[in-house]
Amino acid sequence: MSSLRNGRTPHAPRAVGLALLLVLGACARGPEGGRQGGPGDGGQGAVAVDVKEARRGQLRAPLTLVGTTQPVEQVAIRARVEGHLERLTVDVGDAVKEGQELGRLSTALLDAEVHQTEAGLAEARSEVASAEAGVAQAKSALEQARLALAQAQVEARRYQRLAQRGIASRQEAEQRATQARTARQAVRAASEQVRTQRSLVTAAKARVRAQSALLAASRERRSFASLRSPVDGRVMERMHSLGDVVLAGNEVLRVGDFSRVEVAVSVSELELSRVKRGQRVSVRLDAFGDTPFSGTVARVSPQADPRSRLVPVEVVLDNPEGRIGGGLLARVRLDNGGQAQLLVLESALRVDQPGTPGGLSGAQGGSGAGTGDGLPEAPPDEGRVFVVTDGTDGGGARVEERRVRLGARADKQVEILSGLREGERVVVRSERPLKPGSEVRPSALSDGPEPEGGGGGGRE
Structure with a gap:
């Protein structure tokens, strides 16, 4: 009686559960009572997918x-x-x-500096001339000393012979020998004088070079x-x-x-x-x-x-x-430096990966051996995408696998260099891993109109 007062019957929960089972069973069956699906779907119905068109653009x-x-x-x-x-x-x-x-x-001060340096150069050149004249005089004195030495040596030898014969005294012979030694000393002194004068010439020429450098520097400063x-x-x-x-x-x-x-x-x-x-x-x-x-x-x-x-x-x-x-x-x-390329989302390379939200854990984006479909692993610059095609014979939309060559990546997009045409519709996310030929049902977030028959009998 209490249940009647509350407006419920004792069998109401059981009736609701039975009705829900009947609805689910009807959804899971096709028009002829069989389960809807295509090859490779495992009998689970059309797969809900997000589809995007391949379009040209630049990565950034x-x-x-x-x-x-x-x-x-x-x-x-x-x-x-x-x-x-x-x-x-x-x-x-x-x-x-x-x-x-x-x-x-103004160059007044610079002109005075140049004139002063020119005067110093003229004085240095005068010193060179004087030193060179001194060298000439020293050479002349040396030549005279050499002649006197030669004469004194001849006299010394002659008197020595005369003294040996008794014609001249020994004292005269010694005087002539002393004169020869004195003449030899005079020659050495004259030679030393020549060397001294030559060193004076060298020093005077060095002063000329120094003054010439100073003059050049003064003229250079004046040019400044x-x-x-x-x-x-x-x-x-x-x-x-x-x-x-x-x-x-x-x-x-x-x-x-x-x-x-x-x-x-x-x-x-x-x-x-x-x-x-x-x-x-x-x-x-x-x-x-x-x-x-x-x-x-x-x-x-x-x-x-x-x-x-x-x-x-x-x-x-x-x-x-x-x-x-x-x-x-x-x-x-x-x-980006270059013409626009065909772009798709990187997640389009990952829709055949179980356990990922339309995404691949690997860095290359190829399908690889981990898919279990027996295909060889793709090279680093290649990958696989699924292209949505209209179903034949009135069937739903299905996916076709494409090998594509990949380019640069940025901002979750990747360049497609070959294997795909502009405007083709690519699966970028799926509720379940896809296989070639899987029947799909594009979601409301997909680009373009939903293909005919794409939503018949599928499950979310």
Whole structure:
């Protein structure tokens, strides 16, 4: 009686359970009472799958980096000597040539230094001439001493013979011998004098060379008063005016070579693989609207900033007409470098793997021996995908296995180089591992319309 008061019958739970079993049995059977499914389905019905079309594109979106233009080379024209700026022939924006004189400093002090050095050189040369005259005199004295020695030796021998015969006294013979020895000493003294004079000549010539070097240095310093450009370019900045006292080392002008323009940008270490030296890139300058410019990556720094982890990169643009100036905002576009490829999700390579959500634990993406289908393991650059085809004879959609050649991978996508056509529908996720010929039922998340008959009698 209590159960009747509650509005229930004692057999209600049993009746509900029986009705549920009848519904499930009806769903599991086809129109003729058999289980629905295709070859290789194990009698489990159509497999629910996510299907995506193979489309062309690039793995990663283009990356735009912002930088500032500057001349490929800029030099500072500095004063190398102290002086007043007495002449300046150029101003900011003027075009200059290599070696052209741009200005001049006063040279009064430098001229005095040159004159003083010239006087010292003349004095050194006079010393050389005097020393050379002394050498000549010493040689003449030496020759006379040698003649006197020869005469004294002859007299000494003659008197020695006369003394032996008794014609001359022994005292006279000894006097002649003493005179010969004295003449020999005079010859040695004259020879020493010649050597001394020659050393004086050598020293005087060394002083001449030293003074010549000083004179050349003085003249070189005087030439520093002329401010010349070491490159072709344009004057970017002027730091002094006429009459200013310029110290040695002070910058007077700055000249930039604008035949090419450089853009300095910074690339994240995560994007560094997208930049290579010599790579062609597209550059746009806000000053020129939508006009594109072509640049080349000239340098990639081997050292990243330790704080920001950014790597300096320099992009160079040709600028033969000099249209591009310095300090302009530049936007450098980095893409994958090449034309778009056919792309599919990486999970499309993994739908035949049991125990994975449409995913493969291996790194290569090939089906390999782990599928148990007896096929050889795919090479690292190959894989297998399942393409959805419309069923024949009014049947449901089925899958066809394709061998594909793989390219680069990024952002959970992979390039398909061959084995697949654009627009073909590829299974990217399945509720169960697939085999060739499996009947499938595309889900609501799939691309394109659901094939006819694809949802008949299948289970979720």
